[in-house]
Amino acid sequence: MPDECDTRCAVILAELTRIGRSVFADPSLELTPETTIDDVPDWDSMNHIKMMMGAECCFGIEFEVGEIENIGGVGDLVRLILSKLVVRSRHNLPRHPSATAGCAA
Numbered sequence: 001m002p003d004e005c006d007t008r009c010a011v012i013l014a015e016l017t018r019i020g021r022s023v024f025a026d027p028s029l030e031l032t033p034e035t036t037i038d039d040v041p042d043w044d045s046m047n048h049i050k051m052m053m054g055a056e057c058c059f060g061i062e063f064e065v066g067e068i069e070n071i072g073g074v075g076d077l078v079r080l081i082l083s084k085l086v087v088r089s090r091h092n093l094p095r096h097p098s099a100t101a102g103c104a105a
Helices: 004-023 045-059 065-069 074-090
Strands: none
Touching: 004 045, 004 074, 045 065, 045 074
């Protein structure tokens, strides 16, 4: 049986891939933990913000500016999202208000 981190990371990665396919208008996009920003041709500063906003909305979290600036790839983003979800779970915190049913990437 996979450990909880592997399972949660796989779910996060699948959601980031879904968001990325929308942001980059590429239905065949496959993101992996090893994917860097430089690996995705259209991953510019504007699409970086769109990815972060999509992740915030999807997972009900909020990133700090410094966190966004330090993301160099998908693995960094997965780990950051997981850490925020763990903190929220441990402290029984509500989802961030940005997480609404109408969120779209």
